[in-house]
Amino acid sequence: MTESLDRQTAAARLRAADDILILSHKNPDGDTIGSALGLCLALRALGKNAAVLCSDPIPKMYEYLDINWYDGSFEPSFVVAVDVASIQLFGENNNVQEYVKRANLCIDHHGSNSGYAYATLVEPQAAAVCEILTDLIPDNLGVPLTPAIANCLYTGVATDTGCFRFTSATAKTHLAAARLMEAGAEAGRLNEILFECRSxxxxxxxxxxxxxxxxxxxxxxxxxxxxxxxxxxxxxxxxxxxxxxxxxxxxxxxxxxxxxxxxxxxxxxxxxxxxxxxxxxxxxxxxxxxxxxxxxxxxxxxxxxxxxxxxxxxxxxxxxxxxxxxxxx
The missing domain is CATH 3.10.310.30 (Diaminopimelate Epimerase; Chain A, domain 1)
Structure with a gap:
């Protein structure tokens, strides 16, 4: 059975780890990509070796995010999954399943999370994992929100709420967005890319x-x-x-x-x-x-x-x- 963690404990385990691999779900969306890269940048700011892995390629609409993809240059000793509620959602490509078997931590906002990881931080009231990380990264990990991190996290908050139209967007969600904008998130540019452009x-x-x-x-x-x-x-x-x-x-x-x-x-x-x-x-x-x-x-x-x-x-x-x-x- 998975161990349920609060934010402080989850952050403490991340701070104690190194050679960290961050997993996203298949058919990646803005929240799984934004939270993976945002967390990766924060961990790297702490001097840690960290990279992102996903079964599928990043969609073209998110190409403005410069993702630190895992290239096999280190052997992961700590595996984190973000925005992945169950094992079936990881996909089969890029040897992802090999790392899923030893997921040390899952950070998620789905109440239906199956508890596949050794430990979980699940907050169903959050509109997105990126909303959770907006506070966890500066307040618990102790890493300031840079414009690059803020852009990543804003991507997830905005896309998982349909640009704040869905009922999942609470007052805390809007406060998180405001905090990201204050940290340098380019909300106007990102909203145009994510919601106003159709191929x-x-x-x-x-x-x-x-x-x-x-x-x-x-x-x-x-x-x-x-x-x-x-x-x-x-x-x-x-x-x-x-x-x-x-x-x-x-x-x-x-x-x-x-x-x-x-x-x-x-x-x-x-x-x-x-x-x-x-x-x-x-x-x-x-x-x-x-x-x-x-x-x-x-x-x-x-x-x-x-x-x-x-x-x-x-x-x-x-x-x-x-x-x-x-x-x-």
């Missing part, structure tokens, strides 16, 4: 997804789908599809938005976004996934019809539960 392939993928739009349960649930052929044909990168998950939930009257994306192995990655009363994590967890109350996900093997049937059954159960609770109020 032609991304727009084509959105058009394909909208053509698949379907409604269920008296229009309380909306679903969009992208097959592997459509993803390959448009040439869109996985990272550019992340914000597509908010689209079906944004439709008036929709309580559950589902986005199905077929993976290279034929399985479907399902993103679940919900309204305030519906538990997205409960829906995903019953299918082997997890996440947060309003944003969660899972993967389902089989064809598209099988994936639709499985996820819609769980959505129907959760909507029925919500209806029962409303009747009791």
């Amino acid at each position: 032609h392939s991304r727009i084509e993928a959105e058009r394909e997804a909208l053509e698949s739009l379907e409604y269920y349960f008296d229009d309380r649930c909306a679903m969009i789908c992208l097959t592997r052929d459509q993803i390959v044909q448009t040439g869109v990168a996985n990272a550019e599809l992340e914000d597509l998950t908010s689209l079906p939930r944004s439709i008036e009257g929709v309580e559950v938005g589902l986005t199905l994306r077929q993976q290279p192995d034929g399985s479907f990655k399902i993103s679940v976004r919900t309204s305030r009363d519906v538990d997205a994590c409960a829906i995903a967890r019953r299918l082997g996934g997890g996440g947060h109350n309003r944003a969660a996900g899972c993967e389902i093997s089989g064809n598209l019809d099988n994936a639709k049937r499985a996820i819609l059954q769980e959505v129907q159960k959760e909507l029925a539960r919500c209806d029962e609770e409303r009747e009791l109020e």
Whole structure:
């Protein structure tokens, strides 16, 4: 069983370690990349040997971050995972699984964290791991927030909250963003890169997804789908599809938005976004996934019809539960 740590203890273990390898999850997003590099820069500022490893390449939209990739030049003696809730999310490339087996510490904000690491610092109330590190790095590790670190952490805070639009963005999240901006984070430039620029392939993928739009349960649930052929044909990168998950939930009257994306192995990655009363994590967890109350996900093997049937059954159960609770109020 994993050992639960507070920030002070987690920081103390990082300060006592060296030759540190920081792991991100597969199909990396802004939070796993930003937190990995931000922590790496902080550890290097302490004079430690540290580097980042990920199963998949960094998406083009994050190329402004100069990541210290692990090149095999040292043998890791301490392994840290950031923003990775379960072993399945690490991927199989770049020998990542070899290091996952000996993860010393996991820093995460998913309440569904499986506890695979020897020790965990999990704060589900945080909107992003980068929000946690915004305080942990200067207050507990004792490393000042440089503009470079601040840009990394702002990337994660902004992307995991949809530029502060999601309900996961709390007052503490905004305070964290303010602290990063005071430290030199280029919020305006980063927001433009992350949220205002769409490639032609991304727009084509959105058009394909909208053509698949379907409604269920008296229009309380909306679903969009992208097959592997459509993803390959448009040439869109996985990272550019992340914000597509908010689209079906944004439709008036929709309580559950589902986005199905077929993976290279034929399985479907399902993103679940919900309204305030519906538990997205409960829906995903019953299918082997997890996440947060309003944003969660899972993967389902089989064809598209099988994936639709499985996820819609769980959505129907959760909507029925919500209806029962409303009747009791």
